[in-house]
Amino acid sequence: MRKIQKSKVNKDSLLFNIRKYKMLYLLSLPGILYFIIIKYIPLFGSVIAFKDYNIFAGIWKSQWVGLKYFRQFFSAPDALHSLVNTLILGGYELLFFPLSMIVALMLNEMRFVFYKRVIQTVIYVPHFLSWVIIGGIFMGVMSPSTGIINHVIQSLGFEPIYFLGSESYIRSILVGSSIWQGIGWGTIVYLAALAGVNTELYEAASIDGANRWKQLWAITIPSLMPTFTILLLLHLGKFLDIGFERVYPFLNPLNMNNGDILDTFIFRIGLLGSQYSLTTAIGLFKSVIGFILIMTTNYISKKLTENSLF
Structure with a gap:
């Protein structure tokens, strides 16, 4: 009996699984190393x-200063102004977030497959362009x-208007420009x-007398809500x-404000002014806010819709 239990424990161990699925672990090794290193x-x-970071002293030998640079961030007018601009742009992007789903629904309702594929390809192409190229296109237009x-x-x-x-x-x-570049991928x-x-489901709804519009609201959109929720949480x-x-x-300089x-x-x-500690504090602040947002919205989504990241 003890031998059987010991054998079962061994089979459930991490080492046993690594040996059994060693090829899968080898295939995932580059991705694991990427996340660990990068x-x-x-x-x-x-x-x-x-810390009051000094590039010559190094990270660990630099002097501890506590929350000095966080207080400096929240007391600097330029930093707070850039934060306000970031919040406004983030709000605009959140407002237009459902646009990809709307376009996908429109394409899904198209009966001409050729036109559907052409439109899908055209709106997807900007996803492969760098932002330097996109900036040049918009400047020219x-x-x-x-x-x-x-x-x-x-x-x-x-x-004429100098936009x-x-x-x-x-x-x-x-x-x-963000919508133009990313709407194809979301679609x-x-x-x-x-x-x-x-x-x-569509066949049953059609038999019950539901037209395309009713099928859209009763079947299509509810079927997309789990995907929409996950993408919204990640956003x-x-x-x-x-x-x-x-x-x-x-x-x-004309539109910087x-x-x-x-x-x-x-x-x-940071890069131009060499204020590394201050920029790290700002980056850490952004990460903490993102973490709070995703944890809060994930909890709310799980309670209301039963759809969540974890």
Whole structure:
């Protein structure tokens, strides 16, 4: 009896599973190493947010200063202004978050497969473009002298508008470019979820007399809600991570007031100003806020909809 129990314990052990599924572990090894080296080991560097970091003394020999740089962050007008801009842009992106699902629903209702595939390909192409290229495209399209938008405006009898030279338009440009770049990827995710919906549900609803509109609200949208919830939770986890690479190509001194975000502020004072402790404190603040948001919304979603990340 003891031998049988011992054998069972051995088979349930980690070492036994590693030996049994060694090829799977070998295949996952590059991904595991990536997260350990790129994601987890650098976390130890966050300690410099609580130190007066000196590159010559190193991380561990630099002097402890407690919450000095967090207080400096919340007392600096430029930092708070960039935080406000980040929150506003994050709110705009959250407002337009369901747009990918709406486009996926529209494509799903199309009966001409050829046009459906063409539209899907066209809106997916920007996902593969770098933000430098996207910035160049938008600058060309919105140029006050050669841009197609201003040509249309002038043809209607109005004066051309220098869109990137005005702080009034920069937020709309940043949000619009983000939608244009990412809507194709989100649409594919939702279309993949729609492909898994049982067609017998539509057949039963049709027999009961439900038209396409009623089927949409009774079957299609509820089937997409688990996917929508998961993607929304992941999006909220990076609410303050607007992204340096997608904002910086559009910035200039004329629109900096409304376009400067935490990531570009970190670039200026961190890489250009060498204030490493302050920028680390800001980055740690962003991570903590993201963690709180994702944990809170995940708990609420689990209680209300039974859909959650964990």
